[in-house]
Amino acid sequence: MPTQEVEEFLLAKMRESKLPSLAAAVVKGREVVYARALGFRDLESGLPATPGTIYGIGSITKMFTALAVMQLRERGLVDLDDPLAKYGLGLTIAGEDVTIRHLLTHTSGVPALGYAEALIDGITGARDVWLPLATPEDVLAFMRGAGSWAVDRPGRRMFYLNEGYVLLGKIIEAASGLSYWDYIKRNILAPLGMRRTYLLREEVERDGDVAAPYIMTRRGPLRSRIPFGISSDGGLLSNALDLSKFLATLINRGTLEQQIISKESLEAMERAAASWNQQYLTGEDYAQYGLGVMSYKFFDVRVLGHSGSVGVYTAFLGYIPEEDIGVVLLANSSGYPLAYMGLYTLAAATGRDPNKLPFIRYEKTLKALEGVYETWKGAYRLYLVVRNWVPYIVERTRYGATEIPLFPTAIADDEVVFTAIVGGRRLVVTATLNPPTLLYERYKLVKKS
Structure with missing residues (x-):
């Protein structure tokens, strides 16, 4: 991989958008071929970030939640076309039941209700809003009656719905008999050896290498707080080395030291099921969505994965299974899109010209003008x-x-x-x-x- 070129780009974007730190790893096959951290995990203390520094991973959590659902499906405990009413979570729109599949693909017909945005902005002080939803049960109370907010019948249009993945967490609990977090630890993290991936405050506070959370202001990063309370839709915290194990498992079709998901189920997750309805300004499609997995148009192939943000942390995980390669990037604030940094890194790592990426082309055009x-x-x-x-x-x-x-x-x-x-x-x-x-x-x- 052209390390110097990639690091110059990453540093330039950190400087432009004032990101305090960035941790990155590239996986080829089963091996971590690049692991690097840039900047400060704690600005006030002058502590540098490391590849093992803990960051919030935001909606990359959805990949873990979707994988858990597919594991339960393989065990015959759930069916993707089960209505939510089967799990005591009935949601009917225009006389039609919303199913597990609809939640996984964000096609319930219900647009975003904004609970996570309000929770994060309230905790960080970004807006004058207060919605103290500390548990998934609080979110369920908040979204009661949300069927009336729908704008289409289930299965017809994609509206990214964090609350839908909160419901999936409750379905995992009902089907498995375990709490969401216990299920994820036992069935995904432990088999992969991901020992420093967390959900709960007490776990994070015991770790000695956690990136301080920063909200980005007009003047730069301002120290803030971690928005605990988010769960199966975006609450996990991890590090580039742990996520490299997850990445290697996806690249190797569900198997690292042991198989945690079948190749067939993983390919079903990756298969595009809904359009993101966004395009780059150069005209190319941006992404599609499968079962908890985003699919980004990338030269002659697709990059699979997910981005994530909880305001004070941003993240990106992407991989190309046909080429046995993937990347993870983590930051402790919001700035230049980490998805763009990740796609740039993958282009350089696979011998493609990053300057031909649509967002780079448009950005260079704007700078020239x-x-x-x-x-x-x-x-x-x-x-x-x-x-x-x-x-x-x-x-x-x-x-x-x-x-x-x-x-x-x-x-x-x-x-x-x-x-x-x-x-x-x-x-x-x-x-x-x-x-x-x-x-x-x-x-x-x-x-x-």
Whole structure:
């Protein structure tokens, strides 16, 4: 793997988005071929991160929950088409039962209810909201009557629903006779030797290598708190070395030291069942969703895995089973998307050109266009600035500034066509790269700096 290239990219993105630390590992076959941590796990104490540092993994937890459901299915204890009512969790929409399959694929028809967002923002102080849901049972009380929130019948559309994976945790308990956490420990973590993967506060507090949680503010990272209370939808905490064992198991079709899931069940999890309904701005599809597994379009193959975020921690795990390779990335705040960092790393590790990834292409285009533009002999000046992937045309005078966002409609190697809304009218703005030039309203403007 071109280690220097990858680390330069990771460090550049950490610097741009002010991430305190990042832990990464690359697995090839059954072996960890790269393990590295950059930055500080604790800024105030000046403690460096390590590949073994504990971070929250957010929605990567859903892969563990889905795998547990598939294990129970193999044992004949659940069927994916069981209605939730069988487990005392009845949810009916337009006269149709919601099933386990609907929850796994986020196709219940119920849009996100926002419990996790409110819980995290309340604990971290990010918003003036307070929803103290400390247990899955609290979440069940919160979502009572949520069938009335549905916008479609089950199985027709994907709406990412954290609450659905809370319900799956309760189904695992009902079917197995164990608590969710005991089931995960006994049937996934222990067989894989993942001894430093946690859910409970007391477990985390006993570990001496835990990344401090930081909320990202306009001024940079601000120390915060871990949002305990999230469970089967996003509550696990782990480290790059433990997750490498999980990654190796997925790459090797369910088997590491022992088999924890059949190849057939794993392939069923990975098979796309719902569209994410998102595209890169360059036009390519972003991802699809299976049974707890995301499927990212990646050159001529698919990267399987999941991303995760609980605000103060972000994470990405992705693998290409046909090429026996995967990557995990963990950070102790929110910044540049770790999914993008992971896909960049996988491109470099597999001999592909990371600069051809759609988000890298668009990002490079925006950076090339950003700057000061002037008309003939500098008679009129505008600025093109980029914030959160959105370019703006800015006119500044000593009395104030006007900002107009630009939305790309066509992207080529040397030209981007944008749409702007000016005075209630749609306006086409054309930007060319060689040299950077804007055709905006009645003006031709050339980049000066």
